[in-house]
Amino acid sequence: MSTETATAPxxxxxxxxxxxxxxxxxxxxxxxKEIFLRELVSNASDATEKLRHLQLTEKSIHDxxxxxxxxxxxxxxxxxxxxxxxxxxxxxxxxVKFLGTIAHSGSKNFLKALQEGGQKNSNLIGQFGVxxxxxxxxxxxxxxxxxxxxxxxxxxxxxxxxxxxYTLAPAPEHTARGTRIVLHLKDDATEFATKHRVxxxxxxxxxxxSFPIKLxxxxxxxxxxxxxxxxxxxTDEEYTAFYKFQAHAYDEPRLRLHFSADAPLQIAxxxxxxxxxxxxxxxxxxxxxxxxxxxxxxxxxxxxDLLPEWLRFLKGVVDSExxxxxxxxxxxxxxxxxxxIGKTVTSRFLKFLxxxxxxxxxxxxxxxxxxxxxxxxxxxxxxxxxxxxVKLLRYESTFTESGKTTSLADYxxxxxxxxxxxxxxxxxxxxAIEAGPYLEGLKARGLEVLFCTxxxxxxxxxxxxxxxxxxxxxxxxxxxxxxxxxxxPSAEGDLSDDQVADLAKWLKETLGERVTDVKSSDxxxxxxxxxxxxxxxxxxxxxxxxxxxxxxxxDTPVKVSLELNPRHAVIKRLHGIRSTNTERATLVAEQIxxxxxxxxxxxxxxxxxxxxxxxLLEQA
Ligand code: ADP
Ligand code: MG
Numbered sequence: 001m002s003t004e005t006a007t008a009p010x011x012x013x014x015x016x017x018x019x020x021x022x023x024x025x026x027x028x029x030x031x032x033k034e035i036f037l038r039e040l041v042s043n044a045s046d047a048t049e050k051l052r053h054l055q056l057t058e059k060s061i062h063d064x065x066x067x068x069x070x071x072x073x074x075x076x077x078x079x080x081x082x083x084x085x086x087x088x089x090x091x092x093x094x095x096v097k098f099l100g101t102i103a104h105s106g107s108k109n110f111l112k113a114l115q116e117g118g119q120k121n122s123n124l125i126g127q128f129g130v131x132x133x134x135x136x137x138x139x140x141x142x143x144x145x146x147x148x149x150x151x152x153x154x155x156x157x158x159x160x161x162x163x164x165x166y167t168l169a170p171a172p173e174h175t176a177r178g179t180r181i182v183l184h185l186k187d188d189a190t191e192f193a194t195k196h197r198v199x200x201x202x203x204x205x206x207x208x209x210s211f212p213i214k215l216x217x218x219x220x221x222x223x224x225x226x227x228x229x230x231x232x233x234x235t236d237e238e239y240t241a242f243y244k245f246q247a248h249a250y251d252e253p254r255l256r257l258h259f260s261a262d263a264p265l266q267i268a269x270x271x272x273x274x275x276x277x278x279x280x281x282x283x284x285x286x287x288x289x290x291x292x293x294x295x296x297x298x299x300x301x302x303x304x305d306l307l308p309e310w311l312r313f314l315k316g317v318v319d320s321e322x323x324x325x326x327x328x329x330x331x332x333x334x335x336x337x338x339x340x341i342g343k344t345v346t347s348r349f350l351k352f353l354x355x356x357x358x359x360x361x362x363x364x365x366x367x368x369x370x371x372x373x374x375x376x377x378x379x380x381x382x383x384x385x386x387x388x389x390v391k392l393l394r395y396e397s398t399f400t401e402s403g404k405t406t407s408l409a410d411y412x413x414x415x416x417x418x419x420x421x422x423x424x425x426x427x428x429x430x431x432a433i434e435a436g437p438y439l440e441g442l443k444a445r446g447l448e449v450l451f452c453t454x455x456x457x458x459x460x461x462x463x464x465x466x467x468x469x470x471x472x473x474x475x476x477x478x479x480x481x482x483x484x485x486x487x488x489p490s491a492e493g494d495l496s497d498d499q500v501a502d503l504a505k506w507l508k509e510t511l512g513e514r515v516t517d518v519k520s521s522d523x524x525x526x527x528x529x530x531x532x533x534x535x536x537x538x539x540x541x542x543x544x545x546x547x548x549x550x551x552x553x554x555d556t557p558v559k560v561s562l563e564l565n566p567r568h569a570v571i572k573r574l575h576g577i578r579s580t581n582t583e584r585a586t587l588v589a590e591q592i593x594x595x596x597x598x599x600x601x602x603x604x605x606x607x608x609x610x611x612x613x614x615x616l617l618e619q620a
Contacts, residue, residue, distance in 0.1 A: 009159075009169035015101045017111060018133070022162050024114070025136050030125045033189060036134035037198070038205035040083045040181060042248065043132060044070045045209045047087025047179060049298045051149060054088060061149045062089075063177035069212040072202065076193045079185045086178040090146040091153040092168055099132060099144065099158055100166065107131050116281075129250065135181070136162035138189035143182040145174040208245040210296065225296040227270035227317050231258050243272045247289060247315035251275040254367060257352045261344060269345055271316040277370045278313060286312045290345075292338075293319040299327055305335070306342045308385065310378035311349070313371055318345055343384065350388040357392060357407075365405060368394045376456050380463035390464055395450040396430055398443065408467045411448055415470070418483055422467060423475040424450035426458045426541050427601070436599045437530040438476040441523030445482060449475055458541045474539070476600070478532050478561065482523060493572055500566045503575045507562065510589050514557075521563030528568040531560040531596035540601035558602045562593060587616050 014022065048068050054061060066086045073082040090098060102108060110128035125134070135142050140161060147155035155174040160166035174180065183192075191197050195216060202213055202220045213221045226234065226242045243253045253272040260268040271290065278286045289312070292303045296319065300306075306318065320341050327334045357364040368375070372394065379389040394405035399414065411422055423442060427433035430451045442449050452461060461472050473480050495503070497520075504518040511518070516534040524530060533539055543558075564571055570592070578585045591612060597603040 007170055009167040011165055011167050012096060012100055013165050014160075017102045017108075018100065019164055021102070021107055021111060021130060021133055022136055025125065025130055025133050026162050028125060028137070030123070030137065033137045034192070034201045035125075035129070035205070036137050036139075037081075037083075037192070037201045039129060039131055039134045041070060041072075041202070041206045041209060041213065042245075044083060044085035044087060044179070045206075045211060046301075047085050047089070048211050049087075049301070051086065051088040051178075052297065053299070054149060058149075060151055061177070062147065062151050062153075063149075063175075066177055069214060070209065071214045072198060073216060074193045074195050074198045076190070079190050079193050081183045081185060081192050081198065082180060083183075084178065084180040086176070089148040089153075089178050090144075090156075091148040091150065092156040092170075094148070095144065095146060095156055095158040095168060107133065129248065133162075135183055138185055138192055139183035140186045141184040143184075145171050145180040145182070147171075147174055147177050147179075149177055205245070208242050210298070225293070225317075225319070227258065227268050227293075227319055228296065234258075239270075242270070243315065246291070246317065247272065247274070249274060249315065253315075254370070255352075255356065255363075257349060259348055259352075261348070265341055265344060266321040267318065267341060267344055268320075269316065269318045269348070271314055271345075271349060273313065273367065273371065274315060277373070279373075280370075288312050289315050291317050292323070293317055294323040294327075295319065295321055299323065303338070306338055307346060308342070308378060308382050310374045310382060311346065313374055314349070346385055347388070350385060350392070353392055354388070365394065368392075368405070373454065373456065376454070376460045380456070380460045386464070390467055393460075395424070395452065397451060398439065398449045402430060406450075411450065412468050412470060414448060416446060416483075419447065420470060421473040421481065422450070422470045423447060423473055423480065424452050424457075424461055425475050426452040426461075426539070429453055436476075437524060437527035437596070438599075440525040440527060441482055441521075442475055444525050447482070455541075455545075458539060476530075476532060477539070478534070484522075491567070495566045495572060495575055499575060500564070503566075503571070503578065504564060506578055507564075507589055510586055511562070511593055514560075514593060515562045516559050518562045518564065520566050523563060524565035524568070526568075527565060527599070528570040529562055529564050529592050529596045531562055531593070531600040531602060533600065533602065534559040534561050543602065558597065558604065560597065560600065560602065562596060584616075584619055587612055587619075591616065 048070065051061075052068060055064075063086075068086055071082075071084045073084075075081075102111075107128065107130045110124055110130055113124050113128065142160055142162070144158040145155065146158070147153070155171045157169050157171040157174065158166060159169070185193055192201075199215055199220055202215060206213055207221055208226065209221055210223055210225065212219045212223060226238065239256055239258075240252055243249060243256070252275055254275050255273040257271045258269070288302055288304055288307060290303070290307055291301045292299045292306055307314065318341060323337065323341075324334065327338070353364070353367075356367070375389055375392050379386055379393060382389065391407065391409060394407055396402065396404065397406050397411065400406050408422065415422075425433045425436075425438055427436065430453060433439065433451055433453075439449060452458065458474075461474070464472060466472055500520045504520065507518040508515060521530065566572075570588075574585060574588055574592070577588075591609070594603060594609050
């Protein structure tokens with residue numbers, strides 16, 4: 001692109017997504033048009049933060065002595081509103097890139113929500129924020145004058161009326177570093193050129209901008225770092241307003257933790273859990289968003305290695321006096337320091353969650369329902385904090401009502417004498433697990449079973465491995481060692497041990513390759529048989545996952561061990577007809593295996609089964 005050398009205005013088309021966005025913004029009847037000012041001031045503040053950061057590392061910066069403030073000028077006569085910052089500015093190429101293509105995640109999510117919602121719901125503008133383009137809600141024409149901090153980059157003016165295109169022209173007269181945005185207001189938006197209206201909006205949305213904002217020469221905000229003030233002086237409203245400002249959020253925070261520590265490091269932190277899980281609807285992966293400050297000066301708004309990955313849903317601020325301003329991730333010393341701060345903050349947050357779980361259990365459960373997936377991820381992967389995280393996990397169990405959960409500690413407090421394992425079953429839902437045959441044996445013994453119904457649970461349980469000295473064991477795995485069950489009273493027609501052994505032998509011969517072995521089971525009460533995956537690694541869930549990913553391993557034939565319930569009528573009858581009607585007995589045997597495979601979630605090819613069922617029906 002030759003934008004740096006051109007002299008005459010050049011015309012550009014907006015990217016297709018931006019055109020779509022502008023079309024909606026301009027024609028929307030969204031009533032709170034005033035949010036455009038929040039967006040523009042927030043951009044000015046971001047640009048100034050970036051400049052302040054550049055000052056730490058760069059020697060030559062254009063207009064180095066310019067005061068870091070944001071000025072807003074309202075001109076009722078001219079019907080203009082001007083927002084000017086002394087931030088890092090933009091070169092010609094950057095103007096084209098940043099204002100002509102979609103970058104802002106809020107506007108991306110806005111478009112996505114619109115596509116999914118299938119309607120032009122203008123309320124979504126307020127929910128997601130449309131960034132810079134909000135200017136076109138109130139302006140018929142927008143001019144952006146900008147001079148980059150880089151000494152050699154010439155100044156430019158970017159102009160657009162919000163239709164399909166914009167122009168870029170040199171602006172040598174704009175010599176001050178930073179960006180000046182001139183809004184030529186629409187006739188129905190001239191209120192935004194009146195001083196008192198603008199002042200109200202600035203006070204409402206921009207109270208936490210950490211640079212002076214001057215309106216017609218007077219400062220309208222008081223610059224304070226909320227996290228450094230004492231808790232008792234701060235109202236809930238202030239906290240929420242700060243959250244919305246700092247996290248660029250539009251919701252109310254669900255949880256908040258404000259703390260300071262003196263040892264081992266000086267730390268002040270204000271953390272928020274948002275209302276909703278940002279990754280819930282398959283939205284893109286959340287980026288770390290807890291900003292790092294040193295004595296009120298922003299070091300990094302999205303530090304990657306401060307907090308563990310699984311805390312990427314957290315918003316807020318960590319401020320440490322012990323940090324050097326020009327912190328560098330390349331030096332070992334700084335890296336270790338960051339890690340130490342991260343560890344302290346993480347431990348504090350985990351302790352906070354534990355307290356919440358204890359004192360406000362219901363609220364904690366709601367939090368867990370929304371964000372538990374992150375804690376599970378941490379419990380499985382973060383060895384440093386694993387123990388604290390495992391205690392925070394919650395599952396429904398055979399001992400809880402539907403919708404209510406238990407912790408592992410509570411499970412252990414109810415554990416039966418002699419029970420050495422914690423049992424769980426994985427399945428798509430509680431109802432599906434309850435309908436399967438695997439619970440029967442545990443229920444008969446009065447053993448509690450956790451219901452694991454999220455896709456990650458199997459992986460989490462496999463990684464966590466044990467709690468409080470008790471192994472976590474899938475109740476349908478060959479590893480589950482159930483203590484002796486109370487023997488049911490013997491009934492007439494019960495098979496002797498020899499008869500059961502004979503039947504098992506016959507079944508193994510009849511079913512051939514499809515089973516690794518057949519044996520009598522004490523896990524069963526109401527069902528005639530169940531299948532246990534013979535391959536410890538290849539659980540039904542794993543198999544489904546491999547299939548979804550089209551891995552070859554999913555094509556290998558299912559191998560199971562079949563367990564029989566010798567007290568069940570079907571098994572007794574099978575024994576009876578085995579020698580008198582072998583053909584029919586074979587059909588029944590195959591059907592028993594298929595039924596067990598269905599219950600195990602391992603059944604794959606129904607074609608043979610249908611033909612067999614008709615044969616059985618014919619004979620009935
Ligand atoms: P976001 O602020 O979320 O990135 P916006 O649509 O508000 O999205 O802005 C798009 C981009 O334009 C910003 O990321 C930034 O690079 C650039 N930009 C906007 N306003 C300014 C400004 N006043 N100074 C410097 N760059 C700016
Ligand atoms: Mg923005």
